[in-house]
Amino acid sequence: MFYRENGQFKASYVEDQQILGIRQDRWFIFGLIAFALFAVPYLASDYMFRAVLIPFLIVSLAAIGLNLLVGYCGQISLGHAAFMGIGAYAAYNLVVRFPQLNFILVLVLAGLIAALVGILFGLPSLQIKGLYLGVATLAAQFFIDWVFARVKWFTNYSPSGSVSTAPIEMFGFKFDTPTERYLLVLVVVIVFALMAKNLVRGHIGRSWMAMRDMDVAAEVIGIRPMYAKLSAFAVSAFYAGVAGAMWGFVHLGSWEPAAFSVNFSLNLLFMIIIGGMGSILGSFIGAAFIVLLPITLNQILPVLGGLVGMNFGTALASHMEFMIFGALIIFFLIVEPLGIARLWAIGKEKLRLWPFPH
Amino acid sequence: MAARKNGPVIALGVVLAAGLAAPLLTGSAPGFYLEVLIGGLMAGVLYSLVALGFVLIFKASGVFNFAQGAMVLFAALALARLAEWLPGWIGIPAGFPALALAFVLATGIMIVLAWVVERVVLRPLVAQDPVALLMATLGVTFFLDGFGQTIWGSDVYKIDLGISKEPTMILQSMFEGGILVSKEDLVATVIATLLVLMLALFFQKTATGRALRAVADDHQAAQSIGIPLNRIWVIVWAVAGFVALVAGMVWGSKLGVQFSLAQLALKALPVVILGGFTSIPGAIIGGLVIGVGEKMAEVFLGPPLVKMWDLAGGGIENWFAYVLALLFLMVRPEGLFGEKHIDRV
Amino acid sequence: MRQRNIGDVILDVRNISLAFGGVKALQSISFDVREHEVRAIIGPNGAGKSSMLNCINGVYHPQEGEIVYKGEVRRDMDTHHAAESGIARTFQNLALFKGMSVLDNIMTGRNLKMKTGILAQALHFGPARAEELREREFCEHVIDFLEIQPYRKTPVGRLPYGLQKRVDLGRALAAQPQVLLLDEPMAGMNVEEKQDMCRFVLDINDEFGTTIVLIEHDMGVVMDISDRVVVLDYGKKIGDGTPDEVRNDPEVIRAYLGAGH
Numbered sequence: 001m002f003y004r005e006n007g008q009f010k011a012s013y014v015e016d017q018q019i020l021g022i023r024q025d026r027w028f029i030f031g032l033i034a035f036a037l038f039a040v041p042y043l044a045s046d047y048m049f050r051a052v053l054i055p056f057l058i059v060s061l062a063a064i065g066l067n068l069l070v071g072y073c074g075q076i077s078l079g080h081a082a083f084m085g086i087g088a089y090a091a092y093n094l095v096v097r098f099p100q101l102n103f104i105l106v107l108v109l110a111g112l113i114a115a116l117v118g119i120l121f122g123l124p125s126l127q128i129k130g131l132y133l134g135v136a137t138l139a140a141q142f143f144i145d146w147v148f149a150r151v152k153w154f155t156n157y158s159p160s161g162s163v164s165t166a167p168i169e170m171f172g173f174k175f176d177t178p179t180e181r182y183l184l185v186l187v188v189v190i191v192f193a194l195m196a197k198n199l200v201r202g203h204i205g206r207s208w209m210a211m212r213d214m215d216v217a218a219e220v221i222g223i224r225p226m227y228a229k230l231s232a233f234a235v236s237a238f239y240a241g242v243a244g245a246m247w248g249f250v251h252l253g254s255w256e257p258a259a260f261s262v263n264f265s266l267n268l269l270f271m272i273i274i275g276g277m278g279s280i281l282g283s284f285i286g287a288a289f290i291v292l293l294p295i296t297l298n299q300i301l302p303v304l305g306g307l308v309g310m311n312f313g314t315a316l317a318s319h320m321e322f323m324i325f326g327a328l329i330i331f332f333l334i335v336e337p338l339g340i341a342r343l344w345a346i347g348k349e350k351l352r353l354w355p356f357p358h
Numbered sequence: 359m360a361a362r363k364n365g366p367v368i369a370l371g372v373v374l375a376a377g378l379a380a381p382l383l384t385g386s387a388p389g390f391y392l393e394v395l396i397g398g399l400m401a402g403v404l405y406s407l408v409a410l411g412f413v414l415i416f417k418a419s420g421v422f423n424f425a426q427g428a429m430v431l432f433a434a435l436a437l438a439r440l441a442e443w444l445p446g447w448i449g450i451p452a453g454f455p456a457l458a459l460a461f462v463l464a465t466g467i468m469i470v471l472a473w474v475v476e477r478v479v480l481r482p483l484v485a486q487d488p489v490a491l492l493m494a495t496l497g498v499t500f501f502l503d504g505f506g507q508t509i510w511g512s513d514v515y516k517i518d519l520g521i522s523k524e525p526t527m528i529l530q531s532m533f534e535g536g537i538l539v540s541k542e543d544l545v546a547t548v549i550a551t552l553l554v555l556m557l558a559l560f561f562q563k564t565a566t567g568r569a570l571r572a573v574a575d576d577h578q579a580a581q582s583i584g585i586p587l588n589r590i591w592v593i594v595w596a597v598a599g600f601v602a603l604v605a606g607m608v609w610g611s612k613l614g615v616q617f618s619l620a621q622l623a624l625k626a627l628p629v630v631i632l633g634g635f636t637s638i639p640g641a642i643i644g645g646l647v648i649g650v651g652e653k654m655a656e657v658f659l660g661p662p663l664v665k666m667w668d669l670a671g672g673g674i675e676n677w678f679a680y681v682l683a684l685l686f687l688m689v690r691p692e693g694l695f696g697e698k699h700i701d702r703v
Numbered sequence: 704m705r706q707r708n709i710g711d712v713i714l715d716v717r718n719i720s721l722a723f724g725g726v727k728a729l730q731s732i733s734f735d736v737r738e739h740e741v742r743a744i745i746g747p748n749g750a751g752k753s754s755m756l757n758c759i760n761g762v763y764h765p766q767e768g769e770i771v772y773k774g775e776v777r778r779d780m781d782t783h784h785a786a787e788s789g790i791a792r793t794f795q796n797l798a799l800f801k802g803m804s805v806l807d808n809i810m811t812g813r814n815l816k817m818k819t820g821i822l823a824q825a826l827h828f829g830p831a832r833a834e835e836l837r838e839r840e841f842c843e844h845v846i847d848f849l850e851i852q853p854y855r856k857t858p859v860g861r862l863p864y865g866l867q868k869r870v871d872l873g874r875a876l877a878a879q880p881q882v883l884l885l886d887e888p889m890a891g892m893n894v895e896e897k898q899d900m901c902r903f904v905l906d907i908n909d910e911f912g913t914t915i916v917l918i919e920h921d922m923g924v925v926m927d928i929s930d931r932v933v934v935l936d937y938g939k940k941i942g943d944g945t946p947d948e949v950r951n952d953p954e955v956i957r958a959y960l961g962a963g964h
Contacts, residue, residue, distance in 0.1 A: 013836050013839050013840065013843075014832075014836065017835065017836075017839070074489075076489055076492070124684060124687060124688060127687065127688055128687050130487075130488050130489050130492075131422040131488060131489070131492055131635075132631065132687055134422075134489075134492065135627045135628065135631050135680065135683060135684070135687075136683075136684050136687060138624070138627065138680055139628075139677065139680030139681050139683065139684040142676050142677035142680050143677040143680065143681055145676070145677075146673060146674065146676050146677050149670070149671075149673070150664075150669040150670050150671055150672075150673060151667065151669060151670075152668060152669070152670050161670060195825035195826070196825075198824060198825050198826065198827035198831075199821070199824050199825050202819075202824040202827070202831055202835060203810070203813070203814050203817040203819075203824070203834075203835070203838075204821060204824050205824075206803070206807055206810055206811050206814060207811070207814055209800060209802055209803050209807070210800050210803075210811050210814075212800075212802065213799075213800035213801050213802050213803065214798045214799065214800055214801070216762060216798065217794060217798035217799070217800070218800070218811070219762075219782040219783070219786075220760055220762065220782055220785075220786065220791075220792055221786060221791070221811055221812055221814065221815075221874060221875075221878060222782075222783060222786030222787060222814060222815035222878065223811070223814055224783055231821060235821065262624075266496065266500075269493070269496070270496075270500075273493055278802060315507075315512055316508065318504075319503075319504040319505075319507045319508045319512070320504065320508070321504065322500045322501070322503050322504025322505075322507075323500070323501050323504035323505050323508065324504075325497070325500045325501075325504075326496075326497045326498060326499065326500030326501025326502070326503075326504060326505075327497070327501055328497075329493065329494070329496060329497030329500065330478070330479055330494055330497040330498065330501070333483060333486075333490055333493060333494045333497065334479075334482040334483060334494075337486075337490060
């Protein structure tokens with residue numbers, strides 16, 4: 001049918017190595033980006049921007065970061081929201097202390113600071129693996145939570161412990177309306193997602209995957225575990241830091257230390273399990289899923305309750321959310337450990353061969 | 359081999375060192391100091407109880423059961439709510455009889471839960487890598503948290519063991535003002551000790567216990583001599599569920615049954631890191647070390663820290679256990695009593 | 704008969720002893736490997752053959768002895784130094800990167816040669832792409848050599864065992880090693896696959912002059928392709944020499960056939 005690659009020959013390695021090898025895929029993704037950039041701003045409501053699109057994009061970026069570490073490098077982190085917290089507080093302090101800094105620069109610096117902390121807490125990964133590392137990252141989570149809750153300097157001595165951000169201004173332009181903020185986030189996310197894709201298809205990404213799949217063989221072939229693991233921690237925390245800074249400045253506006261709690265970390269983990277470990281696309285899918293599920297449940301449950309004549313409160317919706325997350329995680333781990341992204345890839349492969357089964 | 363001999367010595371050393379240093383540093387009265395120590399030990403007993411569940415499951419199935427905390431919450435909720443509902447349902451007198459029956463029923467529920475977990479989660483994921491299994495138990499955690507609160511409710515509930523909340527004064531003759539010890543903590547310690555003794559008997563003296571130990575040593579070898587692995591898993595998850603029930607009962611009676619129980623149970627993670635994933639004595643000693651360390655840090659280390667850096671309050675017990683475990687990992691990844699692994703190529 | 708010009712000693716293992724707790728895996732093993740030769744290590748299961756390779760490329764660290772490689776005397780090797788100075792290896796139980804394609808697996812063999820930093824990699828265009836293409840081209844030669852062109856983009860996990868063994872070899876070859884350690888490259892193969900693998904090993908040795916240290920159980924193969932053979936038994940060296948010498952060594956015969964023969 002229309003999804004065929006007949007006649008698309010690759011005459012050079014450059015062509016063979018592009019990210020989207022099939023012309024139809026290219027059109028689809030370019031179309032999607034163009035739609036998000038030019039059509040969505042006119043179509044979506046303010047609520048849509050604030051409650052769905054902006055949080056979706058930002059957590060996608062954080063999920064990409066976590067996926068680089070867990071899905072690509074195979075190092076588990078149960079404390080990634082803490083790195084988002086680092087980014088958010090770093091950005092807050094940068095803006096408070098150097099108000100003239102350009103916001104993009106603030107984002108990058110916040111990411112770099114998060115990366116440094118990421119390297120620090122990645123150090124245990126050189127000695128320990130798997131479950132042990134999970135606990136080490138939990139230590140990072142709780143320690144960082146505590147630091148932001150207790151050390152007054154980080155919140156600029158705010159009496160309540162919560163912080164609020166200044167409006168975002170760049171090159172004399174103020175990002176006030178949800179649409180403008182959405183576009184800002186969208187551009188940042190597209191750029192960083194592309195860079196993530198570039199990283200994982202290059203030699204650094206291969207060294208991460210090699211560590212993940214068979215660490216002894218990777219070492220024997222000359223990949224330094226220290227460099228591979230710490231670079232994964234650094235890049236991953238950088239992404240989380242940038243996402244955290246945007247989460248604080250663009251999405252929340254003001255926040256308390258609890259905004260980056262261990263539950264947020266676990267949610268990030270669920271995004272990549274459901275969306276797809278080791279897939280950039282999967283990070284987006286998982287993020288969409290986790291952002292949309294509670295909203296949908298909150299909309300649907302009262303209606304369902306009305307049908308059966310019962311009053312389903314918001315408490316039930318949040319309990320249902322827990323149950324559905326839990327059940328889905330188990331479902332995906334058993335049925336398709338590589339998540340929705342893998343199902344998507346299988347579907348595409350089938351489509352390429354359609355109508356033949358093989 | 360050396361590990362087995364050194365382990366307890368190191369653990370004891372840590373406790374003693376922390377213990378000896380604290381009063382010297384702070385110049386506090388020995389009575390108060392002992393009070394903190396005992397308080398820490400009692401809290402440690404509770405950690406040990408949860409850690410025990412972890413270790414049992416890890417030994418038998420190689421699964422790092424993140425859901426142990428959720429199981430504690432679930433069991434405690436079941437116990438508290440059944441004890442509340444049963445008098446209305448079947449006219450059993452409220453108070454101890456209702457609680458006893460609720461305990462029996464809750465045990466049954468935990469056994470059913472173990473069976474379901476084995477069927478739905480473990481069996482399909484057998485031989486997956488440990489991180490996938492860890493994540494699956496994260497799924498179980500979320501499911502149980504949501505499910506438990508849906509059927510049992512999500513308020514704070516009480517479990518009344520009939521112990522007075524009044525603390526007792528002991529050793530009044532030795533220290534000025536004596537030492538305050540909560541009766542609940544004493545009962546908790548007695549219950550925990552009984553539970554450990556029961557488990558020890560179960561493992562050493564029964565055929566099922568021997569089979570469990572065989573499986574813990576070598577899955578394949580155990581299977582090849584005809585030990586049914588699946589049934590062993592159900593049993594061990596059921597035992598862990600029972601341990602969770604006891605922990606939930608003791609903890610719930612002390613703090614009230616509420617969602618934060620599940621979070622508190624996360625503290626068992628550093629405990630098993632300290633004690634080693636495969637060692638039951640490790641879980642117990644690890645729990646005590648963490649309990650004491652945490653209390654000591656909070657009482658003696660917290661205030662100076664707050665003063666020195668002008669912090670907005672203490673609360674270092676939120677991370678102390680984890681950071682202690684992390685530091686410990688760097689020095690001794692296999693834990694106090696764990697076994698060292700050699701990678702084969 | 705193949706034309707050979709075997710050079711000087713490139714790798715000299717001296718009095719290596721390795722123990723895991725109480726288990727003595729290797730007891731004072733010494734042997735040398737000459738440049739361009741095919742050197743086989745044989746012995747019954749548990750003789751310490753794989754442990755020996757693991758000491759040579761630094762996965763294990765022997766308690767005693769020294770390793771002289773290209774004139775440099777070392778107490779023990781570390782994996783990175785071994786890789787950097789031209790030692791590559793394949794594995795007895797496939798140790799491929801399961802989640803990656805054949806091409807990516809082989810490309811990891813070039814990782815040591817790829818130097819562009821994270822930022823350049825993230826931007827991709829410019830130096831990172833030039834480097835990627837250059838190394839891709841090299842890997843394509845390896846792929847051609849091993850005749851696995853149709854499977855480039857296939858995830859390695861989906862390939863049959865024999866082809867996976869070839870990819871394992873390809874990954875090691877991509878590193879352009881001077882010394883190639885092969886840990887049972889023909890284990891579990893049928894006759895045709897073994898013949899193919901033999902041909903590859905000999906071609907590597909002939910065309911690139913790569914020195915080969917090989918562990919193999921198939922005596923026919925060992926006697927046919929190796930120049931010299933070391934025989935290990937229970938962590939001890941019991942024989943060393945040309946295939947003919949080893950074949951007639953009474954001690955070796957005893958180890959293989961049991962006492963009483």
